[in-house]
Amino acid sequence: MSFFDSRWIDRPDHVAELPGGLPRGFRAASGRAGIKPSGKPDVGLLVCDRVDATSAARFTRSGVLAAPVLLTQERCRLEGLRAVVANSGNANAATGRRGLDAATKMQGAAAVAGGVAAERVAVCSTGVIGVPLDADAIVRALPDVHAELSDGGDAAFTEGISTTDVIEKRAALQVELGGGPVRLSAQAKGAGMISPHFATLLCFVQTDAALDAATCDLLLGATCARSFERISVDGQLSTNDTVVLMASGASGVRVEPETEDELRLGEALDALLRQVAILCVRDGEGAGRVGRIVVRGGQHLHVEAAARAVADSPLVKTALNGGDPNWGRIAQAVGMALPGTAPLPLDIAIEGVPVLSGGAPVDHDVADLEQRVAGREVVYEVGLPGEGADTEVFFSDLGHAYVTLNAEYTT
Amino acid sequence: MSFFDSRWIDRPDHVAELPGGLPRGFRAASGRAGIKPSGKPDVGLLVCDRVDATSAARFTRSGVLAAPVLLTQERCRLEGLRAVVANSGNANAATGRRGLDAATKMQGAAAVAGGVAAERVAVCSTGVIGVPLDADAIVRALPDVHAELSDGGDAAFTEGISTTDVIEKRAALQVELGGGPVRLSAQAKGAGMISPHFATLLCFVQTDAALDAATCDLLLGATCARSFERISVDGQLSTNDTVVLMASGASGVRVEPETEDELRLGEALDALLRQVAILCVRDGEGAGRVGRIVVRGGQHLHVEAAARAVADSPLVKTALNGGDPNWGRIAQAVGMALPGTAPLPLDIAIEGVPVLSGGAPVDHDVADLEQRVAGREVVYEVGLPGEGADTEVFFSDLGHAYVTLNAEYTT
Numbered sequence: 065m066s067f068f069d070s071r072w073i074d075r076p077d078h079v080a081e082l083p084g085g086l087p088r089g090f091r092a093a094s095g096r097a098g099i100k101p102s103g104k105p106d107v108g109l110l111v112c113d114r115v116d117a118t119s120a121a122r123f124t125r126s127g128v129l130a131a132p133v134l135l136t137q138e139r140c141r142l143e144g145l146r147a148v149v150a151n152s153g154n155a156n157a158a159t160g161r162r163g164l165d166a167a168t169k170m171q172g173a174a175a176v177a178g179g180v181a182a183e184r185v186a187v188c189s190t191g192v193i194g195v196p197l198d199a200d201a202i203v204r205a206l207p208d209v210h211a212e213l214s215d216g217g218d219a220a221f222t223e224g225i226s227t228t229d230v231i232e233k234r235a236a237l238q239v240e241l242g243g244g245p246v247r248l249s250a251q252a253k254g255a256g257m258i259s260p261h262f263a264t265l266l267c268f269v270q271t272d273a274a275l276d277a278a279t280c281d282l283l284l285g286a287t288c289a290r291s292f293e294r295i296s297v298d299g300q301l302s303t304n305d306t307v308v309l310m311a312s313g314a315s316g317v318r319v320e321p322e323t324e325d326e327l328r329l330g331e332a333l334d335a336l337l338r339q340v341a342i343l344c345v346r347d348g349e350g351a352g353r354v355g356r357i358v359v360r361g362g363q364h365l366h367v368e369a370a371a372r373a374v375a376d377s378p379l380v381k382t383a384l385n386g387g388d389p390n391w392g393r394i395a396q397a398v399g400m401a402l403p404g405t406a407p408l409p410l411d412i413a414i415e416g417v418p419v420l421s422g423g424a425p426v427d428h429d430v431a432d433l434e435q436r437v438a439g440r441e442v443v444y445e446v447g448l449p450g451e452g453a454d455t456e457v458f459f460s461d462l463g464h465a466y467v468t469l470n471a472e473y474t475t
Numbered sequence: 476m477s478f479f480d481s482r483w484i485d486r487p488d489h490v491a492e493l494p495g496g497l498p499r500g501f502r503a504a505s506g507r508a509g510i511k512p513s514g515k516p517d518v519g520l521l522v523c524d525r526v527d528a529t530s531a532a533r534f535t536r537s538g539v540l541a542a543p544v545l546l547t548q549e550r551c552r553l554e555g556l557r558a559v560v561a562n563s564g565n566a567n568a569a570t571g572r573r574g575l576d577a578a579t580k581m582q583g584a585a586a587v588a589g590g591v592a593a594e595r596v597a598v599c600s601t602g603v604i605g606v607p608l609d610a611d612a613i614v615r616a617l618p619d620v621h622a623e624l625s626d627g628g629d630a631a632f633t634e635g636i637s638t639t640d641v642i643e644k645r646a647a648l649q650v651e652l653g654g655g656p657v658r659l660s661a662q663a664k665g666a667g668m669i670s671p672h673f674a675t676l677l678c679f680v681q682t683d684a685a686l687d688a689a690t691c692d693l694l695l696g697a698t699c700a701r702s703f704e705r706i707s708v709d710g711q712l713s714t715n716d717t718v719v720l721m722a723s724g725a726s727g728v729r730v731e732p733e734t735e736d737e738l739r740l741g742e743a744l745d746a747l748l749r750q751v752a753i754l755c756v757r758d759g760e761g762a763g764r765v766g767r768i769v770v771r772g773g774q775h776l777h778v779e780a781a782a783r784a785v786a787d788s789p790l791v792k793t794a795l796n797g798g799d800p801n802w803g804r805i806a807q808a809v810g811m812a813l814p815g816t817a818p819l820p821l822d823i824a825i826e827g828v829p830v831l832s833g834g835a836p837v838d839h840d841v842a843d844l845e846q847r848v849a850g851r852e853v854v855y856e857v858g859l860p861g862e863g864a865d866t867e868v869f870f871s872d873l874g875h876a877y878v879t880l881n882a883e884y885t886t
Contacts, residue, residue, distance in 0.1 A: 128810025129817035158806045158821070160835025193803030194836050298789045301811035378709045378789065378873075379881060386882035392604030395569040399539025400712035406540035410569070424571025425605050462789075464878050470790060471797035471874060 067235045068335060070342045071441055072356060072458075079332045082236040086215045087247035087272035089114045089312025093212035094224025097205035099153035099191070099198065107202055108224030109209045110148040110268060111178040114312045119145035120280035121186065122288050124305035131156045131163030131197075132187040133304060135171065141183050143277035145310055148268055149174035149206070150188035150225045152253070156197040157189070157303035166199035173203040177210040188266050188306045190227055190253060222251040225266050228469075229254050231347040233267075233340050239332040241325040243317040246273040248332055252340050254347070265292060267307045267340060273329060274313030279321055283330050284309040291337035296459045297348040298466070299376035309333075341458065346440075348460030355384045355459045356443045359398075362450015366402055370446060371457045373401035381462035384442060389433040391419040398446055411447030478646045479746065481753045482852055483767060483869075487742045493647040497626045498658035498683035500525045500723025504623035505635025508616040510564035510602070510609065518613055519635030520620045521559040521679060522589040525723045530556035531691035532597065533699050535716035542567045542574030542608075543598040544715060546582065552594050554688035556721055559679055560585035560617070561599035561636045563664070567608040568600070568714040577610035584614040588621040599677050599717045601638055601664060633662040636677050639880075640665050642758040644678075644751050650743040652736040654728040657684040659743055663751050665758070676703060678718045678751060684740060685724030690732055694741050695720040702748035707870045708759040709877070710787035720744075752869065757851075759871030766795045766870045767854045770809075773861015777813055781857055782868045784812035792873035795853060800844040802830040809857055822858030 068075040075081070086092060089112050094105040121142045123133050136142075149170050156163045167187045175182040189197065212220070222234045233252035238245050252267035275283070288307055319325045345354050357374040359367040374380055377397040383390040391412050398410060412420040415436035417428050436442075479486040486492070497503060501523050505516040532553045534544050547553075560581050567574045578598050586593040600608065623631070633645045644663035649656050663678035686694070699718055730736045756765050768785040770778040785791055788808040794801040802823050809821060823831040826847035828839050847853075 125814035126807070126810035127813035127816035127819045128806045128821065134818060155803075158803060158831060158834065158836065160833070162835070193807060194831070196836070300788060300790055300807065301814075303807055303810055377711060378877070379711055382878055382881035385878070388882070392566075392569060395539045396537070396604060396711065396714055399537035399714055402538035403536035403712075405538035407545060408538045410539065420569060420605070422571070423569065424573070425569065425607070461882075462878065463882060464875055466789070467793055467796070467873065467875050467878055470793035471799070471872075 068339050070339060073335055073339045073342065076331045076335055078240040078328055079335065080238045082238055084216065084218055084236045086218050086249055087270050087312060087314070089117070089272050089314030090270045091213040091215050092217035092221035093209050093214065094220040095205045095209035095212065097151065097201040099151055099201065105220065105224040106151055106153045107205050107209055108150045108221045109174060109177065109206065109213065110221055111180070111213060112146045112310055112312050114314055117144065117146050117310055117312050118275055118277040118280050119143060119308060119310045120277065120284040121145065122284060122307045124302050126301050126303050128158060128303050130189055130304040131159055131167040132189045133306060135164060135167040136186045136306070139183060140186055143281070144184055145186050145308060146180045146184040147174055147178040148186045148188060148308060150266060151202055152190050152225050152227050154191040154195055154197045155189050155193045155304050158194040159196055162196055166197040169199040170202050173206045177206045186306070186308055188304070190225065190266055190304055193303060218249055218251055225251065226253045229347055231343050233343045235336055235340070237332060237336060239329060241273070241317055241319065241328055243325060244315065246271055246315045246317045246329070248336060250336055250340055252344065254344065265302060265305045265344060267292070269309040269333070270312070272312045272315035274316070274318040275311040276321070279319060279326060280309050280311055283333055286330065287334045287337045290334060291341040294457050295341045295345050296375040296457055297345060345458050345460045352440065353384050353461040354441050355380070355461065356441065356456060357446065357459065358443065358454065358456045359446045359448065360454040361448025362452055364453040366448055367453045367455045369401040370398045370448060371455050373397040374444065374446070375457035375459035378462055381459065385461035385463040387434065387438045389414050389437045394444055394446065395420060409449060413445040415443060479750050481750060484746055484750045484753065487746055489651040489739055490743045490746065491649045493649055495627065495629055495647045497629050497660050498681050498723060498725070500528070500683055500725030501681045502624040502626050503628035503632035504620050504625065505631040506616045506620035506623065508562065508612040510562055510612065516631065516635040517562055517564045518616050518620055519561045519632045520585060520588065520617065520624065521632055522591070522624060523557045523721055523723050525725055528555065528557050528721055528723050529686055529688040529691050530554060530719060530721045531688065531695040532556065533695060533718045535713050537712050537714050539569060539714050541600055541715040542570055542578040543600045544717060546575060546578040547597045547717070550594060551597055554692070555595055556597050556719060557591045557595040558585055558589040559597045559599060559719060561677060562613055563601050563636050563638050565602040565606055565608045566600050566604045566715050569605040570607055573607055577608040580610040581613050584617045588617045597717070597719055599715070601636065601677055601715055604714060629660055629662055636662065637664045640758055642754050644754045646747055646751070648743060648747060650740060652684070652728055652730065652739055654736060655726065657682055657726045657728050657740070659747060661747055661751055663755065665755065676713060676716045676755060678703070680720040680744070681723070683723045683726035685727070685729040686722040690730060690737065691720050691722055694744055697741065698745045698748045701745060702752040705868050706752045706756050707786040707868055708756060756869050756871045763851065764795050764872040765852050766791070766872065767852065767867060768857065768870065769854065769865065769867045770857045770859065771865040772859025773863055775864040777859055778864045778866045780812040781809045781859060782866050784808040785855065785857070786868035786870035789873055792870065796872035796874040798845065798849045800825050800848045805855055805857065806831060820860060824856040826854060
């Protein structure tokens with residue numbers, strides 16, 4: 065089965081899927097520090113062997129940032145990262161001064177193990193919020209993890225950063241560029257499942273193309289804007305979200321700014337991150353239905369607000385879960401997002417079937433529509449007055465599994 | 476059992492509870508128009524016999540306003556309403572031009588039945604969104620409803636405007652003023668339960684005190700701001716919310732602006748509407764737990780955003796449902812509300828027990844705290860930097876009943 069299994073994502077023709085493995089110049093592994101009560105792998109290490117590696121990163125904008133996010137933002141050379149050390153099972157968030165000390169210890173130990181400067185090691189954590197992190201356990205585990213580093217370690221690394229993920233979020237691609245083939249890989253966890261104590265989207269992307277840091281930043285920014293910034297599981301911004309793109313240059317293929325190759329690599333990265341983002345949504349709360357709300361209209365702020373309101377509405381999400389083509393809830397959510405604009409001549413279509421036009425209901429075959437919303441992916445389209453602005457958000461449904469995970473599994 | 480049964484609402488000493496009945500000058504009744512498939516009462520009529528009655532009203536600000544809200548806002552003398560006609564079972568929202576015609580028919584028929592000018596009749600609807608309303612059925616039912624009008628019709632009227640409400644939201648009070656006793660009553664439906672197709676908070680308040688229209692507006696605005704504007708069930712703004720205060724003056728007790736009596740009547744109205752608001756939250760999704768988030772800090776916009784984020788977080792709501800004192804979710808929600816402010820030296824207390832201080836965890840007895848959050852009402856307090864601003868939001872939990880109602884009960 066193809067990695068690109070959403071009907072909304074097309075694999076570009078110049079992109080081929082590989083069974084796995086990291087691009088040249090990268091090695092990864094995971095190990096056990098005993099952070100997870102289950103005893104499963106909970107420490108991941110990713111190292112780039114190239115001294116001139118370039119990188120870019122994006123982080124959550126939460127006012128309550130986890131210690132590793134604060135540390136990585138403030139003390140790392142984000143344009144020249146060469147390693148990532150990550151743990152699962154504990155977010156090291158809301159842990160105060162002690163949490164910063166723990167993150168610093170992780171960074172130092174990973175720098176020693178990987179043989180790179182501390183300022184080139186990004187630190188990430190994911191798991192329970194507000195519990196002190198036992199950094200010493202991670203430090204003790206790192207030599208063994210380092211000994212396992214290999215260019216086939218991407219699967220192990222993915223396991224080491226996962227928490228309650230059910231769907232593996234990992235891909236290895238070959239991208240044909242004018243200068244020759246390069247490789248592109250990604251390992252991600254969660255977001256989807258924001259479970260009792262586990263929050264966080266982590267995504268690590270590697271390529272062996274040679275990119276200057278500004279190109280890394282441009283490509284990552286543009287593709288995050290179309291992927292991780294367009295998804296919602298329960299509308300909850302995490303304390304730990306981190307996305308890192310690293311380029312080793314080990315393929316010898318250089319991608320210059322504003323070239324056809326930059327565009328082709330960007331297209332590959334775009335499809336990759338959008339598919340990963342949809343997998344995060346699909347992994348959301350067990351039920352596995354993914355909604356896509358597309359809003360068009362004359363004002364950017366309005367289409368954005370309306371799309372977010374629909375994606376985050378528990379009424380829309382429960383209807384998606386129940387296979388209920390309840391367009392009244394779409395209208396209600398849009399109205400809430402745009403106070404004081406009544407009467408709005410709203411258009412709504414579900415799976416291509418118009419149900420509301422200019423604010424008045426459209427006769428349609430309800431049984432047929434119920435059939436159409438019974439699938440794994442459902443698209444809703446909203447038309448606001450005017451033209452020129454449009455946006456989309458992918459969102460998960462809300463079912464009993466979410467409540468069970470988040471209410472019944474108590475501390 | 477007292478109507479004022481929340482530990483957060485105190486009955487003022489000058490307020491006494493009555494078993495029921497409307498203040499002098501008011502009569503109400505309900506009837507059956509066949510809008511509700513169950514055949515239960517679905518039309519309510521409330522009439523004030525005094526020509527010089529005064530009033531004030533508040534409405535949802537949704538961009539998708541129901542037809543009756545548009546009609547009442549645009550064509551009524553909101554400072555001199557003398558009647559309310561309301562139906563349940565159909566919200567007459569997202570119904571276009573046809574919906575406005577239906578609301579106009581309801582208004583005209585109620586005006587004839589009640590013997591008042593159409594512009595003094597407020598129209599309200601609650602129920603399914605997007606389905607044409609059979610106004611003719613309501614018109615046919617109104618003569619019978621009118622024949623039933625009585626000053627003891629408040630219970631019947633409440634039934635006629637209810638949809639999926641489990642808790643009756645109705646009160647009759649006597650308020651001792653300097654000029655003598657006056658009466659104050661209220662009938663409300665829902666909000667709490669925003670169920671498959673039923674949205675809407677409706678609340679009708681009557682007094683036989685004599686108030687000028689400006690006083691009505693002042694009192695209603697100030698008390699709505701502390702009651703219906705401080706609650707959240709699922710964060711979803713309705714298309715139909717309407718609150719109407721009417722004063723008949725039939726007691727002969729006049730309440731002048733800026734007097735002790737105005738303050739005393741305001742205190743009574745405040746306690747009444749806050750208790751009704753909490754009942755709406757408690758009726759929310761079946762489980763019946765009510766959370767109260769209090770946020771203090773230096774900036775009004777910050778405390779408001781933080782309180783809303785906590786109240787609307789499905790993670791906080793499921794924790795409340797599960798009796799889980801999960802303060803990490805409070806920290807996460809506050810961080811989300813205040814992007815770019817990290818690191819926030821946040822304080823959090825649950826049921827008076829400090830769990831986070833200046834951004835660092837506080838040791839506490841977890842078993843004891845679990846005991847404290849097992850009750851019907853749970854208070855969370857958040858301290859942001861600075862002083863001088865504070866706010867609160869009352870919110871419902873999120874449990875399986877919500878999902879069952881909203882996902883499994885399909886169209």
